[in-house]
Amino acid sequence: MSEQNAPPFADSPSWWERVLPPALILIALLIVWEGAVRWLGIPKWLLPAPTAILERFLKLKTLWSHTGLTLMEAASGFAASAILGIGLSAGIVHSRFLERGVFPYVVVSNAIPIIAIIPLLTIWLGFGFAPKIMIAAIISFFPIVTNTTRGLKSADALALDFMRSINATRWQVFAKVQFPTALPFIFAAFRIASSLSIVGAVVAEFYGSDRGLGYLVITSATQLQTDLLFVSITVLAALGIGCFSLFGYIERRFGSAQAERGYQR
Amino acid sequence: MAPDAAQVPCIHLDGAGVTFRTSRGTVEAVSDVSLDIGEREFLALLGPTGCGKSTLLRLIGDLTPPTHGRVEVRGQPAHAARQRNEFGFVFQEPALLPWRTALENVRLPLEVVGFPPEKRRMRCEELLQLVSLLGFKDSYPHELSGGMKQRVAIVRALAWEPSILMMDEPFSALDELTRNRLQEDLLALWAVEHKTIVFVTHNISEAVYLADRIAVMSPRPGRITAVLPVGLPRPRLPEMRETMEFLDHVREARKALGG
Secondary structure, three states, X not given: OHHHHOOOOOOOOOHHHHHHHHHHHHHHHHHHHHXXXXXXXXXXXXXXXHHHXXXXXXXXXXXXXXXXXXXXXXXXXXXXXXXXXXXXXXXHHHOHHHHHHHHHHHHHHOOOOHHHOHHHHHHHHOOOOHHHHHHHHHHHHHHHHHHHHHHHHOOOHHHHHHHHHOOOOHHHHHHHHHHHHHXXXXXXXXXXXXXXXXXXXXXXHHOOOOOOXXXXXXXXXXXXXHHHHHHHHHHHHHHHHHHHHHHHHHHHHHHHHHHHOOOOO | OHHHXXXXXXXXXXEEEEEEEEOOEEEEEEEEEEEEEEOOOEEEEEOOOOOOHHHHHHHHOOOOOOOEEEEEEOOEEHXXXXXXXXXXXXXXXXXXXOOOOHHHHHHXXXXXXXXXXXXXXXXXXXXXXXXXXXXXXXXXXXXXXXXXXXXXXXXXXXXXXXXXXEEXXXXXXXXXXXXXXXXXXXXXXXXXXXXXXXXXXXXXXXXXXXXXXXXXXXXXXXXXXXXXXXOOOOXXXXXXXXXXXXXXXXXXXXXXXXX
């Protein structure tokens, strides 16, 4: 039992060997920061001390509603993108017309700076959370479509020939061969797209909103409430890391399950 | 049993050919092939690499459409035969799905052709038993050796009882001992599930050992230059590989190949 759970490499560090060094660096950094602010008398609006930031964090009761809203916008946009993106990829793989007609636009759309679209979407959709969801969806669409398409296309040519030789329907080929082949690619895309969707929601909130973490960032900056700005940034960083690790974890779990099943032949 | 079996052709090719269009002009992969293959006949397509024998096999199995001539299976276009699931394909690589166990891989075609769900498991176990792999039914492809994987691929192609087995150099990626073992397994299997077999190979003694007739192909353009009956008695036994008669057939086939 213990042998099966042993790390794959003999010299791979245990968890505390991995966590301890960065934790020590962080603590040292915080101590220097705190000390510098106190002894050099740096004003609060320029650089608040870590303890002041923590105090603000604990007292801020509205923080969770702001965080919840941003998270909802990002998750909705991401979910819409995941469904539409995988659907479009399936279409691209099955139709040469779609591949030639739509795929170039998907690639080009990635080159448009997302920030430039926000005012336009605000004109169309107003100041509610609709344009925020839209931006979160647009920004996460590209990695999902490109990765899923690549995954679906990497299905084994002979396995596809076999399916054709037994007169399998397109749906059977997709469900039994192409989609399972693409799953690791899709999880990798989700990891990237989920953190991008948070960026999208926050940036959209910069422009015309009265709630959300993006709003908190903008107002605290303009009012020189620097401690609040630090609180917002910290929460955003935590959300981004959380998304990345969640899908990274699923990907690894799935990846190792597939590796055990000889996914990499 | 073979040459007279040709009186009732299972597969009928009449001037069939395939021309591929590439950026550097057209390539005649298969040219003007006329050939009848009998019901339950074991026919080997023998030729050097790149002579179009795989393309000819794909042509018969309706994976590649003919650009010239006709390909018929029991009097109907090959397309109709593929739609009736008459072809069981085995390729040079096993092409198993790595996320499915051996049993699940054998079950794949049963799911596609609409085999009764309650009978699938029993059928798969019966097939794996036939190639002595029942003990590995829950193993994933990467846990099996090359020869075991190819045996799974062979019974996968037999699962729904297609009438024609299409084999594209199925043993060429295996070492010689495994190859000989699988040739014997295939003949034993053929004795139980008596199909028409079209077997592509570049290995002369493999063709002689297995086939009723050998269609010899030459490249550029890929055409059949000779059809040699193999008069060796059945059942074919490993010791036959050493007999004068066997070696005569090998020599004849080599001559027909132009080597």
